[in-house]
Amino acid sequence: MEEQLQKIYFKCLQELKQIGIDFQDETKIGTIEIALSNRSQKRYGVCKQEDPDVTTRYVEKRGRKKVIKYAKYKKHKIEISTWVMQLNEDIIKNTIIHELIHCIPNCNNHGNDFKQYARYINDKLGYNIKTVGNKKDDYGKSNIEYQEKLTYKYKIQCKNCGQIFYRNRICKNFIQKYRCAICNGKLSIE
Numbered sequence: 317m318e319e320q321l322q323k324i325y326f327k328c329l330q331e332l333k334q335i336g337i338d339f340q341d342e343t344k345i346g347t348i349e350i351a352l353s354n355r356s357q358k359r360y361g362v363c364k365q366e367d368p369d370v371t372t373r374y375v376e377k378r379g380r381k382k383v384i385k386y387a388k389y390k391k392h393k394i395e396i397s398t399w400v401m402q403l404n405e406d407i408i409k410n411t412i413i414h415e416l417i418h419c420i421p422n423c424n425n426h427g428n429d430f431k432q433y434a435r436y437i438n439d440k441l442g443y444n445i446k447t448v449g450n451k452k453d454d455y456g457k458s459n460i461e462y463q464e465k466l467t468y469k470y471k472i473q474c475k476n477c478g479q480i481f482y483r484n485r486i487c488k489n490f491i492q493k494y495r496c497a498i499c500n501g502k503l504s505i506e
């Protein structure tokens with residue numbers, strides 16, 4: 317699977333180079349590594365930034381807080397989730413290119429710069445790069461049955477042993493009425 321990823325990644329690089337974005341230009345972009353990751357069933361991929369270019373430092377205000385940011389990083393580590401690899405190749409490519417855009421200076425978020433590149437690439441190469449993917453849609457397009465994880469309304473935890481229970485419906489005085497089925501401890505609702 318790793319080999320398949322590298323192959324598709326290389327195809328992406330070539331296609332992007334043809335429309336004027338050279339991800340192998342280390343002085344502009346920095347170095348990029350790409351690998352598979354088993355860690356998330358939810359996210360498609362991630363681009364971890366390392367080695368910031370200190371000359372591109374800026375301060376961003378978040379309410380009262382000030383956060384130090386960098387427009388450019390010299391090292392990027394892209395991880396593609398293994399579950400993505402079973403989908404259609406164009407969806408895999410969308411995912412790879414999405415993470416590649418994050419390697420471009422000022423694109424380490426889903427702001428205007430990111431969106432501009434995404435739009436340009438979508439227009440030129442016919443991709444469908446979005447800021448967030450839709451797992452259900454992408455499974456459908458790939459003819460793979462998608463099973464949505466069961467979600468429950470209430471998460472109940474035992475204050476004593478820590479056991480977690482899930483319920484969709486609970487009665488009014490649930491906390492007063494019921495105790496932990498394991499240790500008889502008191503419960504709390506989250």
Ligand SMILES: [Zn+2]
Binds near residue numbers: 415426
């Ligand atoms: Zn992203």
Ligand SMILES: [Zn+2]
Binds near residue numbers: 475477496497499501
């Ligand atoms: Zn308990």
